[in-house]
Amino acid sequence: GAGVSQSPSNKVTEKGKDVELRCDPISGHTALYWYRQSLGQGLEFLIYFQGNSAPDKSGLPSDRFSAERTGGSVSTLTIQRTQQEDSAVYLCASSLGIYNEQFFGPGTRLTVL
Amino acid sequence: GIQVEQSPPDLILQEGANSTLRCNFSDSVNNLQWFHQNPWGQLINLFYIPSGTKQNGRLSATTVATERYSLLYISSSQTTDSGVYFCAVWNAGNMLTFGGGTRLMVKP
Numbered sequence: 055g056a057g058v059s060q061s062p063s064n065k066v067t068e069k070g071k072d073v074e075l076r077c078d079p080i081s082g083h084t085a086l087y088w089y090r091q092s093l094g095q096g097l098e099f100l101i102y103f104q105g106n107s108a109p110d111k112s113g114l115p116s117d118r119f120s121a122e123r124t125g126g127s128v129s130t131l132t133i134q135r136t137q138q139e140d141s142a143v144y145l146c147a148s149s150l151g152i153y154n155e156q157f158f159g160p161g162t163r164l165t166v167l
Numbered sequence: 168g169i170q171v172e173q174s175p176p177d178l179i180l181q182e183g184a185n186s187t188l189r190c191n192f193s194d195s196v197n198n199l200q201w202f203h204q205n206p207w208g209q210l211i212n213l214f215y216i217p218s219g220t221k222q223n224g225r226l227s228a229t230t231v232a233t234e235r236y237s238l239l240y241i242s243s244s245q246t247t248d249s250g251v252y253f254c255a256v257w258n259a260g261n262m263l264t265f266g267g268g269t270r271l272m273v274k275p
Contacts, residue, residue: 087262091208096253099262113262143208153197153257158210 056080058159060146066165067136075131075162079148086129087147087156088121097145103129104152136166169194169258173266180244180273188239188269190254197257199230201239204251204268213239213252244273 059078067073079086088100099113103123114120118137123129133140143163147156170193180186190199201213214221214228216237221228225244230237241248251270255263 089262096267097255097263097265099264102262110262145210147263155198155200155212155215156263157212158202160207160209163208 058146058148058157060144060159060162062162063160064163064165066167068167069138070135072132072134073136073164075133075144075164077129077131077146077148077159079127079129079146080157081127082150083148083157084126084151085149085154085156086123087149088129088131089145089147090115090142091145091161092142100131100144133164136164138166140164141166169196169256169264171254171256171264171266173252173254173269175269176267177270178272180271182244182246182273182275184244184273185240185242186244186271188241188252188254188271190237190239190256190266192235192237192254192256192258194235194258196232196235199232199237199254199256200263201228201237202253202255203248204253206250210253241271244271246273246275249273 061076086103089097118134121131143161145161147158149156172191198217202210216230218232225242227240251268254266
């Protein structure tokens, strides 16, 4: 079956603009996660959804970051007023449920000029 | 929060050689995963292994949860094994905590 997909694969934007990143999880996976990987670094947890609710938003780096999930499926991560330090690869993962194996999408590479 | 340390940070092998990568974690975990990040950035699932030993072809992994470590064995390495290997653990909370990775280069 299809894996996790993300779009766009690359996004170049100017400082101060808003961006939206999309994630389509594996069909039937109720849990969805967003992570960020800065150049040469490990992965940093951002936010987690169980169904459409996000019980843990503690990883979001600032109030410029928000995320939503609709219909228990597609999720959108929005970054408002982008800054250069937001430049990173944003990775989405999904799993059947909590503590189950996570599967990652190919990521969106965001560059803020 | 839980700390995850991987060693060695960098490893260079000649094709055909064997290697062992280590992951130490500072607290009990609910689950553990090993990933290979290929040169294009894709994270590929290798093992989902909260305890015990699993094998998949030339790769195998062992987790000793009571002693808080996991090992990834690569035998008869190939150039396509190059990339970064990450260990990630589930602890309290709802996310994976990743180690810093082992960067592997396999030379022909």
